[in-house]
Every structure is written in C-alpha cells, then in structure tokens.
Amino acid sequence: MELSGTIDIDSLSELSILNSFSVINNNFEGLIPEFKKLERLRGLFLSKNKFSGGIRDDAFDGMRRLKRVFLAENDFSGHIPSSLAQLPRLLDVNLHDNRFDGNIPEFQKSDFRVFDLSNNQLEGPIPESLSNMDPSAFAALFLIRNRKRKAKNPNPVEAVASKPQSSIAISSEEAKASMEARASMEPSISIETKSIDVVAVEAKAATTTVLPIQNIEDGGGGAGGDFNFVREDREVFDLQYLLRASAEVLGSGSFGSTYKALVSSGQVVVVKRFKNMNKLGKQEFFEHMRRVGRLTHPNVLPLIAFYYGKEEKLLVYDFAQNGSLASHLHGKRNLGLDWPTRLKIIKGVARGLAYLYREFPDQKLPHGHLKSSNVLLDHTYKPLLTEYQLVPAINKNHAQQFMAAFKSPEASQYDSPTHKTDVWCLGILILELLTGKFPADYARHGKNASEELETWVKSIASGEVLDKDMVGGSNGQGEMLKMLRIGMGCCEWDEGSRLDWNEAVAMIEEVKEKDNMEDESSGFSEWDLSFYSETL
Numbered sequence: 001m002e003l004s005g006t007i008d009i010d011s012l013s014e015l016s017i018l019n020s021f022s023v024i025n026n027n028f029e030g031l032i033p034e035f036k037k038l039e040r041l042r043g044l045f046l047s048k049n050k051f052s053g054g055i056r057d058d059a060f061d062g063m064r065r066l067k068r069v070f071l072a073e074n075d076f077s078g079h080i081p082s083s084l085a086q087l088p089r090l091l092d093v094n095l096h097d098n099r100f101d102g103n104i105p106e107f108q109k110s111d112f113r114v115f116d117l118s119n120n121q122l123e124g125p126i127p128e129s130l131s132n133m134d135p136s137a138f139a140a141l142f143l144i145r146n147r148k149r150k151a152k153n154p155n156p157v158e159a160v161a162s163k164p165q166s167s168i169a170i171s172s173e174e175a176k177a178s179m180e181a182r183a184s185m186e187p188s189i190s191i192e193t194k195s196i197d198v199v200a201v202e203a204k205a206a207t208t209t210v211l212p213i214q215n216i217e218d219g220g221g222g223a224g225g226d227f228n229f230v231r232e233d234r235e236v237f238d239l240q241y242l243l244r245a246s247a248e249v250l251g252s253g254s255f256g257s258t259y260k261a262l263v264s265s266g267q268v269v270v271v272k273r274f275k276n277m278n279k280l281g282k283q284e285f286f287e288h289m290r291r292v293g294r295l296t297h298p299n300v301l302p303l304i305a306f307y308y309g310k311e312e313k314l315l316v317y318d319f320a321q322n323g324s325l326a327s328h329l330h331g332k333r334n335l336g337l338d339w340p341t342r343l344k345i346i347k348g349v350a351r352g353l354a355y356l357y358r359e360f361p362d363q364k365l366p367h368g369h370l371k372s373s374n375v376l377l378d379h380t381y382k383p384l385l386t387e388y389q390l391v392p393a394i395n396k397n398h399a400q401q402f403m404a405a406f407k408s409p410e411a412s413q414y415d416s417p418t419h420k421t422d423v424w425c426l427g428i429l430i431l432e433l434l435t436g437k438f439p440a441d442y443a444r445h446g447k448n449a450s451e452e453l454e455t456w457v458k459s460i461a462s463g464e465v466l467d468k469d470m471v472g473g474s475n476g477q478g479e480m481l482k483m484l485r486i487g488m489g490c491c492e493w494d495e496g497s498r499l500d501w502n503e504a505v506a507m508i509e510e511v512k513e514k515d516n517m518e519d520e521s522s523g524f525s526e527w528d529l530s531f532y533s534e535t536l
C-alpha cells in the first residue's frame with residue numbers, strides 16, 4: 001500500500017489484544033521502532049520496506065511471546081541482536097537480504113520452522129545451536145537463496161557453509177541421506193522416491209517437514225524446471241526454493257500428496273502433486289492450465305502456478321485458513337457449524353459452480369470433483385472450490401475410479417457423464433451439509449458406488465435427518481426444509497427429473513436466511529416427510 005511515516009508504538013501499545021503487526025511490502029524507512037513495548041506481540045512482519053541502520057542488542061528484550069520475526073529485504077545493518085536469538089518461543093526467523101554483519105549469535109532455540117539469514121554480510125562459525133538443526137532444512141535456507149543471488153552479492157555465509165568443517169555444508173545428496181537417516185530413526189516419517197526424482201519426506205502426523213529434490217527434470221518453464229506462474233499478483237519463487245522450504249503434509253488424496261509451504265514473504269501456499277495426469281500433451285496441458293489460471297471468482301480458489309513433469313505435475317494454490325468443509329463436518333475441526341454458516345457455504349458453492357458452468361459451456365463437467373474435501377473455507381468461512389477442471393487432464397481410468405463426478409448414476413452405470421452430473425455432486429454436498437452424515441461411497445470406490453450413494457440418499461428420507469449441531473443453534477428449519485428439497489432435486493436418479501444447474505442455483509439463491517422462523521419452526525420431527533419420498 002506504499003505506507004510510510006511514523007509507526008506510533010505508544011498508540012499501538014494501548015491495543016491490548018494486538019498480537020501480530022504486519023506492514024510487509026510498504027515504504028517505511030529509518031530505524032526499527034521500539035517494538036518491545038508491544039510485549040504481547042507474537043508476530044512481527046516488517047519485510048520488504050526500507051528500514052535501515054542497526055538494531056539495538058536489547059531490541060527484543062521481554063518479548064517472550066514472539067514467534068515470528070520477518071525483517072527480510074530491508075537495509076538493516078550491524079549485528080543480529082542477541083535479544084532476538086534469546087527469544088524462547090521463536091519459530092520463524094526471516095532476515096535475508098539485509099546488511100547484517102558480524103558473527104551469527106547463539107540461538108536459544110534450534111527447532112525453527114523458517115530460518116533464513118541469507119544474503120547478508122555475516123561471517124565466522126555457525127553457532128552450535130544452529131548446527132543441531134535439521135541439516136537439509138539448513139541447506140535449503142542458506143544454499144538456495146545464496147546460489148540465486150551469488151552473482152549480485154557474494155555471500156560470506158555461503159563461504160562458511162561450504163567449508164568442510166561446517167555442519168551446514170550440504171549437497172542435495174547429503175540432504176537426502178540426512179533425511180533418510182532421520183526417517184530411519186523416526187518411524188512416523190517415510191520416504192518415497194518419485195518418478196520425477198522428487199524425494200518427498202512425509203510426516204504421517206501433521207508435522208513440519210522438508211521436501212528436498214534432486215536432478216529434477218525440466219518442466220519447460222525455464223532453466224531448472226521452474227514453476228509457470230499464472231497470476232501476476234503473487235510472489236514468484238522457483239521450484240527448488242519451494243520444495244526445500246519448510247512444509248507440512250496436509251494429507252494424501254487420490255492423486256498424490258498435498259503440502260502446505262511458507263514462502264519467503266510470509267505467503268503460505270499449497271502444493272499438490274499429481275500422478276495419473278498424463279491425458280494432455282505438454283502444449284495442451286500448458287494451454288489448459290493457463291486457461292484455468294485466468295479464472296477469477298470469490299468462491300473459486302485461484303491456481304497460482306503449475307509445474308509440468310513428464311510423470312508428475314505440481315499445482316500450487318493459495319492456502320485456505322479454515323481447511324476443508326469435510327474436516328468441519330466429520331473431522332478434527334467438527335465443532336458444529338450453525339445453519340447460517342452452512343447456508344452461506346451452500347450459496348457460495350452454488351455461485352462458484354455456476355461460474356464454472358458459465359466459463360466452460362463446452363464441457364460436460366465444469367467441476368468434475370465436487371465433494372466436501374474439495375470445498376475449502378477461508379478465514380471468514382467463505383467457501384472456495386478447489387480441484388476443479390482436472391477432468392480434462394486426468395487419465396480416464398483414474399478419473400473413473402476416483403473422481404466424484406464419476407460416481408453419479410449416469411457416469412458409473414453408462415459411462416456417460418452429462419451437463420447435469422456436477423449437479424448430482426452439488427446435491428450430495430447439500431445433503432451432507434444438512435445431515436452432517438458422510439456420503440457412503442466416498443470412503444469406498446468401485447462399480448457399486450452410485451448404488452451406495454442412492455441408498456444413502458434414500459436413508460435420508462427415512463428418519464430425522466438434520467444434523468443436531470445445526471438444528472440446536474438455529475431457528476431456520478423452514479430454510480433447511482427448502483434446502484433439503486433442492487438437495488433431493490439435485491440427486492434425482494433420473495436425469496430428466498434432475499434439476500438443471502441454473503434451476504438449482506436460482507432455487508438456492510431464493511432460500512433466505514432469517515433470524516427467526518417462528519411460523520415455520522415446528523421442529524423437524526413434526527415435518528411431513530412425504531414431499532421428498534415423492535421426489536425419490
């Protein structure tokens with residue numbers, strides 16, 4: 001925003017609940033303000049400004065809660081303050097691209113999530129505390145950045161790093177060996193060697209890990225197989241930097257693993273690895289992904305970049321803070337979504353889907369993989385569709401076996417998805433949201449999937465089905481009833497009777513959230529259920 005001027009710490013200190021301060025990418029200049037007056041601060045993000053001069057050695061004294069310190073890409077000079085190194089909860093330290101000099105202080109902690117001192121003027125030995133860090137993470141953070149900037153500004157840290165006696169002199173071979181050694185000691189971590197020579201270290205539990213790579217094939221996006229960015233408003237990073245950054249395994253789906261990674265400016269991205277995505281030739285794949293990259297809608301998670309490997313592809317998306325709808329309905333985040341939130345989610349999903357229908361009128365399956373784990377929620381619980389437009393690229397057999405659209409009656413029985421197939425998936429999603437029940441077949445795959453789904457849909461008509469979490473917190477049974485009708489209308493077995501996408505979307509839009517539904521709130525147990533028995 002090109003903000004500049006004085007940061008008034010005294011005023012900020014009156015905000016008793018302020019726990020994060022970020023002015024990344026602005027024009028603030030001069031000495032660093034006295035942030036230690038904000039002793040409750042957990043995150044301090046000043047990267048990409050014009051701050052300069054030294055930082056007092058006691059600048060971080062008393063900031064016992066501080067976890068994340070981003071001062072990168074400024075013009076700070078002098079020593080790295082020892083008070084920073086002594087912070088007891090530090091997790092992320094990002095100081096790259098400044099003019100810090102002198103020795104690297106001894107850090108109290110060693111288990112960092114992000115640690116980047118590259119492109120400064122530091123010298124001397126690597127302190128003992130840092131030599132105990134995971135060497136591959138260490139290598140990534142020093143070597144990659146320094147290699148990239150070497151020509152511009154030779155970096156003494158790299159020279160230190162490459163000395164044989166230094167514990168951070170590490171090649172990618174060594175990084176891999178180190179990770180293998182670590183994996184052999186920790187049964188919770190496994191290593192897979194991938195066809196494109198990506199070595200993924202996957203923590204089975206959601207722990208921080210590193211994704212080292214070797215000899216990676218050229219993805220055609222530039223030297224070394226860089227990512228192809230399809231957005232102009234995002235920080236550009238290269239494949240090696242990203243895959244060596246700290247990452248967390250989010251899970252493994254039917255195509256491959258999904259990772260969350262932090263890039264240098266503090267931006268969090270999600271990298272999804274795809275196998276079985278060889279249906280398109282290279283040129284067609286590029287064209288398709290660029291078309292997908294042009295999509296812009298508030299309910300469609302934007303694709304940021306892609307990588308083309310012969311056997312494996314990578315797609316990079318924004319990270320959605322509140323995870324998937326599935327995790328809120330059935331998983332660890334299940335704290336009971338109330339009805340207004342569920343209604344907002346259904347409306348957002350319908351709008352996102354309508355947008356895809358409009359953008360891809362030539363395609364039978366504008367989404368193709370609509371299900372609750374592919375509906376993500378941002379920090380306001382706004383839904384974001386993901387994994388759309390994969391069908392054109394995924395191998396047919398794999399798509400038939402695993403993708404949500406292929407479990408519709410028409411696709412599973414007659415191998416002929418239609419323009420109403422995504423509507424079937426929308427209906428299943430609506431019923432899942434209303435009942436809180438997991439659609440039977442999503443845990444299974446195979447020929448009988450659609451029959452199992454039909455049984456599941458019918459079971460909804462046979463009793464008190466509304467999710468109690470939702471009913472308890474709302475008087476909106478009238479709306480729920482209307483929505484149940486729409487869900488059933490989308491799940492009509494016979495396509496002729498099934499709602500068209502624009503009918504479904506229009507009906508969903510008509511459902512209004514009301515604060516008080518006294519007239520209609522007679523309670524679900526008293527409802528006349530015959531309407532949807534008829535629908536079935």
Ligand SMILES: Nc1ncnc2c1ncn2[C@@H]1O[C@H](COP(=O)(O)OP(=O)(O)OP(=O)(O)O)[C@@H](O)[C@H]1O
Pocket residue numbers: 250251252253254255256257258270301317318319320321323324327369373374376386387402
């Ligand atoms: N951009 C994202 N932001 C936050 N969480 C995400 C993001 N993308 C995926 N996830 C979550 O990561 C987990 C793994 O996702 P992944 O796509 O690999 O599997 P899935 O969606 O369960 O299955 P499938 O591959 O069949 O779509 C899921 O819980 C998913 O919701």
